[in-house]
Amino acid sequence: MMEEDGFVLFDADPRVAAWAAVARRVAEPIVSDHSMRVANLRHGKTWFVGVDVLSNDPGGRVAGVSLSGPWERDVPRLPQHRAQVSIIYPGYPLQDPDESDANHRFRINRCAAHVDGLLPEGPARRRYAREFHAYILGLPLNDVASAPTVVWRGSHRIMRAALAEAVGTQAIGSVDLTDAYHAARRRVFEICERVPLRATPGQSYLIHRFALHGTAPWEGPDGPGRMVAFFRPEFPDPADWLAA
Numbered sequence: 001m002m003e004e005d006g007f008v009l010f011d012a013d014p015r016v017a018a019w020a021a022v023a024r025r026v027a028e029p030i031v032s033d034h035s036m037r038v039a040n041l042r043h044g045k046t047w048f049v050g051v052d053v054l055s056n057d058p059g060g061r062v063a064g065v066s067l068s069g070p071w072e073r074d075v076p077r078l079p080q081h082r083a084q085v086s087i088i089y090p091g092y093p094l095q096d097p098d099e100s101d102a103n104h105r106f107r108i109n110r111c112a113a114h115v116d117g118l119l120p121e122g123p124a125r126r127r128y129a130r131e132f133h134a135y136i137l138g139l140p141l142n143d144v145a146s147a148p149t150v151v152w153r154g155s156h157r158i159m160r161a162a163l164a165e166a167v168g169t170q171a172i173g174s175v176d177l178t179d180a181y182h183a184a185r186r187r188v189f190e191i192c193e194r195v196p197l198r199a200t201p202g203q204s205y206l207i208h209r210f211a212l213h214g215t216a217p218w219e220g221p222d223g224p225g226r227m228v229a230f231f232r233p234e235f236p237d238p239a240d241w242l243a244a
């Protein structure tokens, strides 16, 4: 399924449920802290970004509970960073004062679809490969159905082919990938199905590093924010990133 679709939504697993319960308990005071909120809230305070905020160890263990689950057979073993704890609140996405109308519309209409690691640089916002994630692992910390992560089925193949062609034999980080990336993204929007990854604690989802993904706007009534922990371990060698 990973090779075909570019993502896998796993069934609930008691090991994952135990980890999610503890991670939520550890995360709550961190994400409630005033200075953390000032530093992390975006889009009219409807998204707590929460990169690297969870106090897990390099094995993913948090408060003595180890991280293991059904994704392990599908991914390389790599040291984990501190997990992102991403919280989407009712009304997401509101528009920040410094956000262009076009970017805001893209966030609403296309879920701010992106491939991780292709970072815009300079006033012209040209994109270069700067982060070489091996995969994205999502672990829901509460049971909220609104604003799911979305992924475009099969998009990882189109993206990988386009980026590999653009890079060719050049050094990965030296190549301006903007045009190849935008063209491939347009192609994905034309032909790939957008799939919402609705999941509850104990479930998990794995997203291929080249899969186009984003976050759906909040729909439905107000309620608690939707909280997900994300791991995106990096390859030690960037050359592994474009390898099949």
Ligand SMILES: [Fe+2]
Pocket (backbone or CB within 6 Å): 114, 115, 116, 213
């Ligand atoms: Fe992402």
